[in-house]
Amino acid sequence: MTDVAVLGAGMHPWGKWGRSFVEYGRVAARAALADAGLEWRGVQSVVGAGTVRGGYPGHVAGAAFARALGWQGARVASVYAACASGAHAVAAARAQILAGQADAVLVVGADAAPKGFFAPAGGDRDDDPDWLRFRLLGATNPAYFGLYARRRMAVYGDTAEDFARVKVKNAAAGALNPLARYRKAVTAGEVAASPVVADPLRLLDVCATSDGGAALVLGSMEFARARGAADPVRIRAVSTVTPRYPRTVLDLPDIATDSGCGTGPGPAGAAVPFRASIARAAYEEAGIGPEELSLAEVYDLSTALELEWYEDIGLCGPGEGAALLGKGATALGGRVPVNASGGLASFGEAVPAQAIAQVCELTWQLRGAAGARQVPGARVGIAVNQGLFGHGSAIVAVR
Amino acid sequence: MERTRKPAVPGWFTEEGGFRLLGTRCAACAAVFFPREDAYCRNPHCAGGGAMEEVPLSRRGRVWSYTDGRYRPPAPYPSDPGEPWEPYTLLAVELEAEGMVVLGQAVPGVGPADLEVGMEVEVVGGVLAEDADTVWTTWCFRPVGGPA
Numbered sequence: 001m002t003d004v005a006v007l008g009a010g011m012h013p014w015g016k017w018g019r020s021f022v023e024y025g026r027v028a029a030r031a032a033l034a035d036a037g038l039e040w041r042g043v044q045s046v047v048g049a050g051t052v053r054g055g056y057p058g059h060v061a062g063a064a065f066a067r068a069l070g071w072q073g074a075r076v077a078s079v080y081a082a083c084a085s086g087a088h089a090v091a092a093a094r095a096q097i098l099a100g101q102a103d104a105v106l107v108v109g110a111d112a113a114p115k116g117f118f119a120p121a122g123g124d125r126d127d128d129p130d131w132l133r134f135r136l137l138g139a140t141n142p143a144y145f146g147l148y149a150r151r152r153m154a155v156y157g158d159t160a161e162d163f164a165r166v167k168v169k170n171a172a173a174g175a176l177n178p179l180a181r182y183r184k185a186v187t188a189g190e191v192a193a194s195p196v197v198a199d200p201l202r203l204l205d206v207c208a209t210s211d212g213g214a215a216l217v218l219g220s221m222e223f224a225r226a227r228g229a230a231d232p233v234r235i236r237a238v239s240t241v242t243p244r245y246p247r248t249v250l251d252l253p254d255i256a257t258d259s260g261c262g263t264g265p266g267p268a269g270a271a272v273p274f275r276a277s278i279a280r281a282a283y284e285e286a287g288i289g290p291e292e293l294s295l296a297e298v299y300d301l302s303t304a305l306e307l308e309w310y311e312d313i314g315l316c317g318p319g320e321g322a323a324l325l326g327k328g329a330t331a332l333g334g335r336v337p338v339n340a341s342g343g344l345a346s347f348g349e350a351v352p353a354q355a356i357a358q359v360c361e362l363t364w365q366l367r368g369a370a371g372a373r374q375v376p377g378a379r380v381g382i383a384v385n386q387g388l389f390g391h392g393s394a395i396v397a398v399r
Numbered sequence: 400m401e402r403t404r405k406p407a408v409p410g411w412f413t414e415e416g417g418f419r420l421l422g423t424r425c426a427a428c429a430a431v432f433f434p435r436e437d438a439y440c441r442n443p444h445c446a447g448g449g450a451m452e453e454v455p456l457s458r459r460g461r462v463w464s465y466t467d468g469r470y471r472p473p474a475p476y477p478s479d480p481g482e483p484w485e486p487y488t489l490l491a492v493e494l495e496a497e498g499m500v501v502l503g504q505a506v507p508g509v510g511p512a513d514l515e516v517g518m519e520v521e522v523v524g525g526v527l528a529e530d531a532d533t534v535w536t537t538w539c540f541r542p543v544g545g546p547a
Contacts, residue, residue, distance in 0.1 A: 119473035126408055131475060132434075136407055136527065136537060137502055138472035139489060146466030147491050154464070154516035198466045199511045245443050246430075250463070250491050250500045255434060259422075259499040262429035262442060 002285070004097045005224035005232040006397065007104060007217040008036025009360040014181040014212035014347045018112075021051065022059060024213030024353070025110030026068040032215035037227070038104060041072050043217070045102040049089040049109030049352035050080035061352065065108045075102060083299065084240070084387025085109060086214070086355030087395055091238040093218050103223040109352035110213030117141065118209065118349075130253040130388065137255070141301065142206045144252040146198030149304035153200065156319035158307065160200050162326070164191035166303035167204050167345055169331045174342020176332075176373040181210050182346045191303075205303040210348030214357035233366045235359070236288070237396040239281035243274040253388055274392065275312040279384055282394035283314070290314030293336050294378035295365055297358035299385040300343040310338065313384055313394075337375050340365060358383035359395055366399040407527040407535040410435060418524040419455040420501065420538055426450045431497050457495040459543065462518045464491045467511055477528035477535070486510075490540045492520055506541045519543045 010031025012024040025048070033040055046069075048061030062078040075096070081088040086109040093105035117140045125131040133139040152158040171186035186204060194203040224232045243251070246258030251274065272280060283289055290313055298309035307321030315336055316324045324330060330338040341347070341361035344354065362381035364370045384394040406412065411434055412420050422433035425440040427449025432441065437451050471484040478484070488505035505514070506525060525539030 117470070117473050120475070122474070124475075132408070133502070134472060135475040135477075137489060137504060138468055138476040138478070138487060139502060140468065140470075140472050143466055143468055143472075143489050147464040147489070150466055150511075151464040151491075151516065196467075196469050198468060200466075245441060248498065248500070250502070256501040257499050258441070259431040259433075259497040261431045261497055262425065262445075 001221070002098060003221055003234040003236055004094050005219045005221055005229060005234055006359070006363045007038065007219045007224060007229065007232065008032040008034070009363040010035055010215050011179045011357060011360055012110065012213035013179050014210045014350060017211045019211070021110040021112045021213070022064050022068050024112070024211060025065045025108045025215065028110060028213035028215035029065060029069060029106055029108045032106065032217050036104070036217040038217060040069050043074060043104050043106050045075035045093065045096055045105040047077045047079060047089045047093045047105060047107050049085035049107070049356060050078045051085070051111045051352045052080050061108070081391035081393070082387035082389060083351055083385050084355060084391035084393035085352040087238065087383070087385060087393030088240055088391065090216065090218070090235065090356065090359060090395060091240050094235060094238055097218060097220050104217055104219040106215065106217055107356060108213070108215045109356040111350040111352050112211045113209035113350055115209065129255065133253045133255055140198070141252060142198040142201060145206055145302035145305060146201050147250065148308065149201050149302060150199070152304055152307065156322070158304065158322045160192070161188065162307070162322040163201070163205050163303040164188045165325055166300065166306045167191050169325070170300060170339050170343040170345035173332055173340050173373050174346020176371065177342045177346065180342045180346040181208070181212070181348050201302055201304065207301050207344040208348035210350045212347065212350035212353045212357070214353040214360050216356060216359055216363070231399070233363045234398050235395060236398050237282040237285035237394070239278055239285060239392060239394045241277055241281045241392040242390045244277065247274060249273050273312070275308065275386060278386065278392035278394045279313040279382065281392070282382065282396050286396040286398070288380060288396055288398070292380050293382055295337045295340050295362070295375045295381045297341060297343070297361055297381070297383040298338055300339055300345050301349070303345070306338065306343070309384060313382060332373055332375070340370065340373050340375055355383065355385050355393060358385070359397065362397040366397060402529070402532055402534050404534045404536055407537045412538050413455070414524050414536070418522060418538070419458065420522055422454055422456050422497070423451040424454040426452055431499070433499060433501060456497060459519060459521045460492040460494040460501070462490055462514055462516050462520055463493045463500045464516060465489065465511055465514045488514070490514070490520065492540050503538050503540045506539045509542065513542065
């Protein structure tokens with residue numbers, strides 16, 4: 001059995017607070033420890049999800065959080081995997097627990113994001129694909145989201161109205177979440193009236209950059225039971241897969257895909273596309289299929305991208321995302337609510353925190369403690385994202 | 400004084416004998432890479448031992464998708480904050496022979512309204528930025544038979 005127990009979950013409210021990421025992480029960590037009923041001094045390990053801006057991070061996440069909580073000699077690790085940092089930190093903590101190195105591990109991610117577009121570090125760094133895409137093409141993250149959105153319109157017939165419906169849905173859920181940055185309902189008219197950022201996507205189709213923090217306390221099942229938690233939320237699978245060569249779907253931050261040339265017989269790119277492979281690996285490890293999901297948290301960096309995730313996590317077939325949304329299946333009250341937390345549409349991006357925040361939401365939902373946004377009877381949830389440079393991540397949690 | 404023309408990034412394209420993007424091809428498995436991969440082959444199925452040879456890429460391809468940039472991108476994109484921002488158009492183009500999708504800006508004057516997914520385009524030379532001494536050259540895509 002590869003289950004680990006979620007003993008505690010906590011967040012710092014998301015917004016633009018203008019403080020240090022260490023402070024957000026400390027608040028989230030304290031909340032998670034309190035939720036777990038554990039003293040910080042009793043935790044044997046801390047894993048920090050890192051952010052790297054400027055090449056050298058200045059603070060190293062795990063140690064920075066441990067210092068802010070008070071040095072107490074815990075095992076420490078720092079994990080950087082871009083947007084997947086939080087999930088890879090969970091994977092590291094889980095491995096320690098399953099290896100018997102720690103009964104309880106604190107996982108923390110936090111960031112203070114710059115205003116506007118994410119940008120690479122300074123200097124002339126023409127060996128860095130992320131630097132090159134900005135330098136040569138001015139290709140921001142929303143530019144890639146615009147390319148994906150336009151592609152869906154051409155191939156599947158999705159419309160700008162379909163995309164706007166994702167924002168309306170997620171904003172309605174976020175309005176019910178006291179930890180979200182944006183807690184107001186949004187109408188389709190407001191999306192349509194917002195300025196175009198990257199054709200066909202508008203300002204309200206793309207997520208903002210935010211400050212925020214999220215933390216989890218994970219423990220072994222034995223430790224949980226010994227503490228009286230007979231039926232805790234459990235993490236059953238964590239996938240951290242890379243793409244498979246040749247990757248023939250354009251991915252952020254690359255300037256080109258792999259070529260199908262030289263891959264021998266068989267259709268090029270016939271392997272499972274990267275995003276779909278992320279969820280598939282987690283389902284296989286968990287022994288659970290998409291039909292068993294009660295809810296999902298997916299990376300809605302743009303509204304159109306959320307529809308892509310429906311297909312990638314197996315909620316529907318390719319091209320059927322907009323129809324699934326249209327039926328209300330992914331809204332609160334629907335068959336399988338997606339982004340019941342409000343998603344990145346309501347939180348914005350605080351890169352190393354957001355994959356952890358997704359698991360916080362799954363935890364509260366599976367405990368039946370999500371308040372007004374509760375998915376009734378939630379038993380199984382998946383959280384998926386994708387980190388730049390080929391870091392996949394999906395987490396399956398069960399109750 | 401005449402300004403020098405320099406590629407914005409060395410070795411990715413040539414203007415001699417007609418503009419071409421330059422990639423590399425593995426002599427062992429025929430895998431093709433752009434941007435060029437000179438040190439090693441990235442194909443996990445490759446037996447190895449092959450040299451990486453420079454190879455010109457297809458002149459033409461079809462539009463996989465397109466978008467534009469309505470807001471000024473951050474540095475290191477060369478752009479004068481004192482000048483008004485002129486949106487550029489970004490194309491993702493599936494190259495004819497290689498089947499790879501390559502990003503590039505459209506030639507000036509081509510906007511999203513001029514484009515369609517599946518449309519045939521060709522790669523041409525363009526200018527990324529100019530300063531007092533240098534014209535920094537790059538690649539652009541232009542609809543075949545469309546605006547020059």
